[in-house]
Amino acid sequence: MPQSPTLFDKIWQAHVIETVDDNVDLLAIDRHFVHEVSSAEAFRQLDTAKHSVAQPGQTFAVHDHIVSTEPGRDANTYAGGAELITFLERNCRTSGIRLFGLGDPRQGIVHVTAAENGLVLPGTTVVCGDSHTATLGAFGALAWGIGTTEVAHVLATQTLAQKRPKPMAVELSGALPDGTTPKDAILAIIGRFGIAAGVGHAVEYRGSAIRALGMEGRMTICNMSIEFGARFGSIAPDDTTFEYLANTAYAPKGERWDSALGYWQSLRCADELTFARTLALDVSTLVPQITWGTTPGDVIGIDGRVPDRSAMPAERRSAFDAALAYMGLTEGQRIEGTPIDVVFIGSCTNSRLSDLRAAAKAIDGRHVARGVRALVVPGSGAVRAAAEREGLDGIFRDAGFEWREAGCSMCLGINDDIVPPRARCVSTSNRNFEGRQGALARTHLASPVTAAAAAIAGRISDPRKVA
Amino acid sequence: MRPFTSVTGIVAPLLRDDIDTDAIIPAAYMRSLSTDPAQGLFARWRYRADGTDDPSFVLNEPRFREATFLLAGRNFGCGSSRENAVWALSGFGIRCVFALGFSDIFHENALKAGLVPIALPPSEHERLAHEATRAALTVSVDVAMQTVALPEPPLIRFALDSRSQARLLRGIDEVDETLTRRARIEQFRIAQRAQYPWLDVVDTDAAHP
Numbered sequence: 001m002p003q004s005p006t007l008f009d010k011i012w013q014a015h016v017i018e019t020v021d022d023n024v025d026l027l028a029i030d031r032h033f034v035h036e037v038s039s040a041e042a043f044r045q046l047d048t049a050k051h052s053v054a055q056p057g058q059t060f061a062v063h064d065h066i067v068s069t070e071p072g073r074d075a076n077t078y079a080g081g082a083e084l085i086t087f088l089e090r091n092c093r094t095s096g097i098r099l100f101g102l103g104d105p106r107q108g109i110v111h112v113t114a115a116e117n118g119l120v121l122p123g124t125t126v127v128c129g130d131s132h133t134a135t136l137g138a139f140g141a142l143a144w145g146i147g148t149t150e151v152a153h154v155l156a157t158q159t160l161a162q163k164r165p166k167p168m169a170v171e172l173s174g175a176l177p178d179g180t181t182p183k184d185a186i187l188a189i190i191g192r193f194g195i196a197a198g199v200g201h202a203v204e205y206r207g208s209a210i211r212a213l214g215m216e217g218r219m220t221i222c223n224m225s226i227e228f229g230a231r232f233g234s235i236a237p238d239d240t241t242f243e244y245l246a247n248t249a250y251a252p253k254g255e256r257w258d259s260a261l262g263y264w265q266s267l268r269c270a271d272e273l274t275f276a277r278t279l280a281l282d283v284s285t286l287v288p289q290i291t292w293g294t295t296p297g298d299v300i301g302i303d304g305r306v307p308d309r310s311a312m313p314a315e316r317r318s319a320f321d322a323a324l325a326y327m328g329l330t331e332g333q334r335i336e337g338t339p340i341d342v343v344f345i346g347s348c349t350n351s352r353l354s355d356l357r358a359a360a361k362a363i364d365g366r367h368v369a370r371g372v373r374a375l376v377v378p379g380s381g382a383v384r385a386a387a388e389r390e391g392l393d394g395i396f397r398d399a400g401f402e403w404r405e406a407g408c409s410m411c412l413g414i415n416d417d418i419v420p421p422r423a424r425c426v427s428t429s430n431r432n433f434e435g436r437q438g439a440l441a442r443t444h445l446a447s448p449v450t451a452a453a454a455a456i457a458g459r460i461s462d463p464r465k466v467a
Numbered sequence: 468m469r470p471f472t473s474v475t476g477i478v479a480p481l482l483r484d485d486i487d488t489d490a491i492i493p494a495a496y497m498r499s500l501s502t503d504p505a506q507g508l509f510a511r512w513r514y515r516a517d518g519t520d521d522p523s524f525v526l527n528e529p530r531f532r533e534a535t536f537l538l539a540g541r542n543f544g545c546g547s548s549r550e551n552a553v554w555a556l557s558g559f560g561i562r563c564v565f566a567l568g569f570s571d572i573f574h575e576n577a578l579k580a581g582l583v584p585i586a587l588p589p590s591e592h593e594r595l596a597h598e599a600t601r602a603a604l605t606v607s608v609d610v611a612m613q614t615v616a617l618p619e620p621p622l623i624r625f626a627l628d629s630r631s632q633a634r635l636l637r638g639i640d641e642v643d644e645t646l647t648r649r650a651r652i653e654q655f656r657i658a659q660r661a662q663y664p665w666l667d668v669v670d671t672d673a674a675h676p
Contacts, residue, residue, distance in 0.1 A: 017655045021630040057668050080499050131548035147550035147576035157645045196542040231571045252665035260665035414494035433489045435511045
């Protein structure tokens with residue numbers, strides 16, 4: 001245990017209803033988000049057990065995972081796809097849960113729209129049946145992903161029994177150089193420390209590089225906590241957080257705001273805390289990062305080479321061979337210049353306005369390379385509308401990108417937005433597992449800037465050279 | 468939840484590290500309410516492009532088609548929180564997964580849905596891997612004793628938290644257990660709202676575009 005409480009300790013402690021076992025606490029849950037895929041079986045479990053939803057007012061639902069992102073879409077996202085869409089609608093109607101569904105301007109990727117609407121506040125506990133829920137920890141909340149049985153538990157009780165993880169610090173110092181983004185910083189962390197470095201831990205991102213980021217960049221960082229194994233990732237709230245929240249629909253107003261603000265300011269912690277583990281990265285010499293393999297830890301600089309087999313530990317070699325065979329790459333080859341087929345700009349990692357602005361700027365009046373399919377999928381209806389007000393949609397369309405409706409889309413390949421077999425995709429999403437974007441699809445994770453540069457060049461390119 | 472007391476069966480070795488939940492069940496098998504998750508288990512490895520079984524995949528070997536246990540490497544179940552991964556394993560007949568380690572979410576999902584995740588130290592893992600790859604290995608997992616019995620001694624011991632152990636043994640759902648604390652939960656809620664009145668969600672005009 002640290003000598004003085006961390007942000008994580010403070011929030012956790014404030015939500016303990018009862019300690020139910022060694023190191024297991026029953027926690028009060030302040031906000032619960034549900035989507036059409038992971039909630040379906042949970043509502044069925046509730047129905048079978050004849051439980052009702054305990055606190056529908058603290059629960060918000062969205063359509064995001066399977067919705068079509070085709071302009072002019074309807075619920076029939078694929079043959080039979082309307083089933084999950086209408087099932088969520090019915091469950092929300094029956095239980096009195098607010099739904100940001102198809103046709104609602106607030107519809108979007110759950111973690112994007114929840115943030116924009118001020119549904120996540122500092123000091124709160126937030127869960128969702130989605131592993132990227134830690135995105136919302138950027139607000140100084142404890143936000144974590146849960147499974148469907150846990151979704152049912154939260155629906156029925158508005159609580160969750162959880163084993164307490166150990167606090168871990170990730171310190172980011174320095175200023176991000178031109179051509180790099182928060183995505184590059186988090187990819188570098190995962191690459192350096194490995195995809196299981198955070199298992200059993202709750203991460204707090206700290207340091208000058210974090211303080212310098214806006215809320216959107218902070219969400220990108222927290223988003224990929226699970227990619228290095230951490231279920232929780234958060235950032236202590238500061239004026240950046242409070243200014244963002246002050247303009248949102250559901251943040252408290254008037255006296256309620258004043259009383260909340262006093263509490264939120266008390267969540268900042270001293271600098272000399274002790275964490276169970278501390279990882280550190282100086283971002284000032286960072287280059288744009290990209291993955292070459294089939295785990296998010298297979299990261300190299302854009303000017304780098306695929307590793308040599310001889311550099312791999314013996315027990316990793318068969319996985320290395322499998323990854324290269326799957327990706328259609330050879331050991332030691334330069335990653336730059338590799339021809340690509342698809343570019344996906346979107347997902348809960350990189351689909352916010354700042355991401356789209358950065359990608360649009362990188363396009364700089366040029367056109368997508370012949371033979372490349374390039375998609376921009378805004379994270380929410382609000383992001384889409386804001387981008388259109390700035391004319392970003394025109395920049396993307398003129399350049400040959402598809403300008404689509406909000407949803408998870410090609411990040412997880414559950415609807416018809418998939419990468420074809422053996423096609424190579426530069427994607428701003430968070431996972432490059434085998435088959436993630438479609439059967440045999442080859443994924444390279446990168447920032448929106450690097451993705452835009454790849455779309456223009458038709459090959460993996462260093463955005464610092466292209467620009 | 469199906470009770471788990473003592474279960475005996477064959478161990479299928481799938482000795483890879485970082486097996487992610489997209490590999491355990493691809494999203495394509497989560498598109499409908501009526502899809503049987505067991506059909507999607509390891510689909511990208513288990514089936515060839517034409518949909519037929521790939522005979523080189525471990526669970527397609529005749530001796531492992533009825534496997535009760537799976538033995539994997541490090542960091543099993545990383546990635547997506549999809550509980551369908553647990554249901555796919557359970558639906559196939561797997562009651563327990565042995566590994567060098569598990570992702571936090573998979574570990575939690577498994578325990579809460581009646582699949583027992585057993586993390587082994589390297590020496591025990593090596594022993595099991597050695598035996599399971601040599602011939603079809605039958606073991607017994609006893610949740611009450613927290614032991615794995617191989618044909619030859621010694622027993623392998625593992626530890627479950629006492630709540631999970633009790634739930635597994637009796638096959639009880641956690642919701643029922645938590646609802647016995649309903650009064651305490653409501654009391655907490657009232658006190659929390661008094662201290663932090665801003666926690667309540669208020670629908671304002673601004674919230675309705």
